[in-house]
Amino acid sequence: xxxxxxxxxxxxxxxxxxxxxxxxxxxxxxxxxxxxxxxxxxxxxxxxxxxxxxxxxxxxxxxxxxxxxxxxxxxxxxxxxxxxxxxxxxxxxxxxxxxxxxxxxxxxxxxxxxxxxxxxxxxxxxxxxxxxxxxxxxxxxxxxxxxxxxxxxxxxxxxxxxxxxxxxxxxxxxxxxxxxxxxxxxxxxxxxxxxxxxxxxxxxxxxxxxxxxxxxxxxxxxxxxxxxxxxxxxxxx
Numbered sequence: 001x002x003x004x005x006x007x008x009x010x011x012x013x014x015x016x017x018x019x020x021x022x023x024x025x026x027x028x029x030x031x032x033x034x035x036x037x038x039x040x041x042x043x044x045x046x047x048x049x050x051x052x053x054x055x056x057x058x059x060x061x062x063x064x065x066x067x068x069x070x071x072x073x074x075x076x077x078x079x080x081x082x083x084x085x086x087x088x089x090x091x092x093x094x095x096x097x098x099x100x101x102x103x104x105x106x107x108x109x110x111x112x113x114x115x116x117x118x119x120x121x122x123x124x125x126x127x128x129x130x131x132x133x134x135x136x137x138x139x140x141x142x143x144x145x146x147x148x149x150x151x152x153x154x155x156x157x158x159x160x161x162x163x164x165x166x167x168x169x170x171x172x173x174x175x176x177x178x179x180x181x182x183x184x185x186x187x188x189x190x191x192x193x194x195x196x197x198x199x200x201x202x203x204x205x206x207x208x209x210x211x212x213x214x215x216x217x218x219x220x221x222x223x224x225x226x227x228x229x230x231x232x233x234x235x236x237x
Contacts, residue, residue, distance in 0.1 A: 042237045044235035045067055055116040059115050070132060076136075078169070082167055082178060094118060096119040096121065101120060101121070108124070111234060115128075130201070140201055143165065145165055145166075146163065146164050146165070146197075147198050147199070148195055150162035166178075174189060177194070200221065200224065205220060
């Protein structure tokens with residue numbers, strides 16, 4: 001159950017006992033109950049703050065910046081949500097290889113771990129954006145994390161493994177790509193430098209970005225299974 005502050009008959013009592021963030025949550029809940037079909041937040045604000053406090057002051061500061069942005073994004077049109085979340089993490093996280101950021105060859109960080117470290121590689125950007133968009137009400141079916149072969153530096157550039165987040169406005173629609181390599185969200189047709197290998201989300205795993213299922217992502221991707229556990233412990237969906 002959400003930990004909403006107790007109601008009081010006196011306005012000054014309510015203001016004294018509730019933080020501004022909790023007042024936001026209460027007000028949004030009241031509006032959501034009165035307006036059928038209004039999108040609601042899908043994250044646990046108190047759990048997120050507690051998880052950040054266990055990490056570091058940097059993580060706390062990251063959550064203090066992220067939560068108002070998520071609240072503001074609830075109810076926006078989906079393209080605006082994509083732009084807002086993409087911009088937040090591209091600015092907040094500095095790119096670093098896993099060996100430098102985590103001392104490991106391949107490490108998938110949870111959203112709060114990335115905010116805590118302030119660093120991450122392509123998987124970490126995509127993961128943080130994915131769970132943040134779910135938090136503001138984006139349907140899982142519209143999002144896929146996509147492993148690609150990326151050609152860096154133009155047609156003669158080096159090809160390397162990379163991960164992006166893809167958004168589908170409707171089944172079969174051209175996806176929009178959220179990437180840490182560029183600042184704006186672009187349709188896939190404007191990203192000829194990316195060749196999909198496989199894609200996944202919380203509900204499925206696919207070859208490339210097509211409809212052909214390739215199994216259970218939690219069963220086949222151990223790091224994804226770990227991320228799902230960590231993200232939920234941090235208050236994400």
